[in-house]
Amino acid sequence: MIEPNPSLASLIDSASAAVAELSGRAARWRAAAPGRVNLIGEHTDYNHGWVLPMAIDRYTAMAAAPGVPGQIRVRSLAMAEESSLSLDQLHTPHGDAWMRYVQGVVAQYDRRGVHCPGLDAAVVSSVPPGGGLSSSAALELATAHLLEAVTEQALTPAERIQASVQAEREMAGVPCGIMDQTVVELAESGQVLLLDCADQTAHSVPLGSQAPALLVIDTGVSHSLAEGAYAQRRAECEQASALLGVKTLRDVRPEQLARLKGEMAAHRRATHVVSENERVRDAVTAIEQGHWDRLGALMTGSHRSLRDDYEVSCGELDLLVDLATAETGVYGARMTGGGFGGCVIVLVETDQLEAAADRISGQYDDRMGWAPGCYRVQSGAGAREICAAL
Ligand code: ADP
Ligand code: MG
Numbered sequence: 001m002i003e004p005n006p007s008l009a010s011l012i013d014s015a016s017a018a019v020a021e022l023s024g025r026a027a028r029w030r031a032a033a034p035g036r037v038n039l040i041g042e043h044t045d046y047n048h049g050w051v052l053p054m055a056i057d058r059y060t061a062m063a064a065a066p067g068v069p070g071q072i073r074v075r076s077l078a079m080a081e082e083s084s085l086s087l088d089q090l091h092t093p094h095g096d097a098w099m100r101y102v103q104g105v106v107a108q109y110d111r112r113g114v115h116c117p118g119l120d121a122a123v124v125s126s127v128p129p130g131g132g133l134s135s136s137a138a139l140e141l142a143t144a145h146l147l148e149a150v151t152e153q154a155l156t157p158a159e160r161i162q163a164s165v166q167a168e169r170e171m172a173g174v175p176c177g178i179m180d181q182t183v184v185e186l187a188e189s190g191q192v193l194l195l196d197c198a199d200q201t202a203h204s205v206p207l208g209s210q211a212p213a214l215l216v217i218d219t220g221v222s223h224s225l226a227e228g229a230y231a232q233r234r235a236e237c238e239q240a241s242a243l244l245g246v247k248t249l250r251d252v253r254p255e256q257l258a259r260l261k262g263e264m265a266a267h268r269r270a271t272h273v274v275s276e277n278e279r280v281r282d283a284v285t286a287i288e289q290g291h292w293d294r295l296g297a298l299m300t301g302s303h304r305s306l307r308d309d310y311e312v313s314c315g316e317l318d319l320l321v322d323l324a325t326a327e328t329g330v331y332g333a334r335m336t337g338g339g340f341g342g343c344v345i346v347l348v349e350t351d352q353l354e355a356a357a358d359r360i361s362g363q364y365d366d367r368m369g370w371a372p373g374c375y376r377v378q379s380g381a382g383a384r385e386i387c388a389a390l
Contacts, residue, residue, distance in 0.1 A: 002215075002357050002374045008032060008059050008386070011124045014077065015063035018122035022075050022082070025120070027063035030390055031145035033138045033383035034059050035127035036183045037216060037345055038336050039192055040302050041280040043310055045177035047237050047273045048198040048248040050280040052205075053179055055187030056377040059386075060125040060138035062146045067120035074102055076123040078135075087116065093171055098129075101136055104167025105143040112163065114153045121146065128373065131218050132337035136172070137180035138383075140164035145387040157384050161185050175230075187382035194284055198250060205284055207379055212292050212331060213353045215346040217324070217360060218373040219316035222341035229312060230338060233269060240266035249273040272309035276302060296331025296347045303334035312339030316368065320344040323363050327356045 016027035034055040041051035067073055073084045076098060083099040090107050094100050102123075106116045123142070127135040144160045155163065164181040168174050178200060183193050191204040241249055243266055244256055252274050260267035279298045286294040303321050307313040317335040321344055324333035329352025336345045348356050357374040365371040 001361070001371075002354060002376050005058060005376070006126050008061065011059055011061035011126060012063065012390075015061045015122045015124040018075055018077060018124065019063045019065050019120055022073065022122060023065045023067060023120035025065040027065050027122075029064045029146055029149040030062065031142050031149055031383075032059045032061040032386050032390070033141035033145065033184050034187070034380050034386065035133035035135060035138050036180060036187070037133060037214065037377055038179065039214075039345070040283045040299055040334070041276060042302060042306055042334075042336065043233065043312065043338075044273055044276050044280065045179050045197045046234055048250040049273060049277040051179050051195050051197060052192050052280050052283055053183040053187075053195065054192040054207075054379045055183055055382050056127075056133065057380040058126040058133065058375070058377065059380075060123060060127055060135065060142045062121055062123050062142045064119050064121040064146055064150060067118040069118040072102070072106065072116060072119045072121065074099060074121045074123060078123070078125050078129055087118070093173070097172070098139075100171045100173075101139045101167065102143045104171025105140050105163060106147060107171060108163035108167050109144070109147050109151075109155070112155065112159065114147065114151050114155070116147055116150065119150060128218065128375075130222065131373070132342035133216065133375075133377075134180040134184060136168060136174070136176075137164060137184040140167050140181060141184050141383040145383055149387075157185050160384075183382065185383050187380070188385065189381045190379050192287065192379065194280070198248070205287055207287060208290060210290055211287075212347050213350040214377050215324075215348055215353060215357055216336075216375040216377050217320050217344045217346065217357070217364075218375075219314075219320060219341055219343065220370065220372055221314070221316050223314055226338055226340040229340065233310065233312065236265050236269045237273060239263070240270040244270070250277065254278070268309040268311070272305045275305055275309075279305075292331050292347065296333075299332035299334040299345070299347055300325055306335055306339060310339075314340050316341065317344055319367065320360065320364060320372070323360045324348075324356070327359060328352060329356055
């Protein structure tokens, strides 16, 4: 069954009600930011390649009221928790891991001369936390926009993105790339964003009204391998670049890969990155021409490359991709995110969406003993556009 998707307005209302309950005062400021999904271009970001994400119609909403001087209190409905931060401890990582995402942004704004007063805030989200739809960037950019509403001081979109990336890296301690925050802030409704991770330039690509539906299925697993493997893959990519005498794998042409034949790991990793960069550019052409079969084949090709050459898939992801691609009306499917768990995305004919989701999750349940979460995602606006309209 496809999970229900509450409207942005209802999320903002819930956040406002939660903050009124927390502080005893009516909510005065509001902000929201979307989650995102990456259509294609996996593990290309730190190799200075291309990615093709879009913002989705699931959101993190925040509301706030004036609070106790020198203190920020935040209630998160997702965490069923309340956390409080003393502003004189702003630059020391908070004991509650989730609070660090909020704190990190407040601290980055503080460094840029935007000082948060005492505040009570509430967070309500329809982006599943830790599910690969970037609930972290949604929380960071919702916090950034909330802070701007409170202080009546605005940073540029580029500065907001930078502050959010630094918050995640420095306060939450996650060595993230720039993709999530960039798309969450800049995306436009009905478009995917072609992002060049070398110079961070972004181009919108319209999906068109005939585009098939996108289904996200959560494996519900996150294997502990992920962190060590991420660092190892990065090192192997650097090794491959060094052996080929290039700065990054972005600069490698397919015919050069044969030179890595003696170095198995480097050869495989580079083969994925080089072919994935090609697939991203081919995917843009497929979208522009409305060739959904081609886009689906590129997505499934991306999955195979991540499974066989980059070796970051796992049994649960492979099972979902196999189940999905065997369905009628499905153009293609792939793992999305870093790997070793998280979500699969499926490009499927809109009129087959419900039936395909039911059958895939039913079969997964039969094999694994539990039904995965299924979400329909549609291309939505970025935080900049959403907050300007609030
Ligand atoms: P993803 O960004 O793919 O959802 P991450 O591991 O990068 O996964 O970020 C998830 C973390 O972000 C959560 O574990 C939590 O610490 C924080 N987070 C996200 N959404 C919320 C929320 N609504 N309330 C509190 N914390 C949240
Ligand atoms: Mg994240």
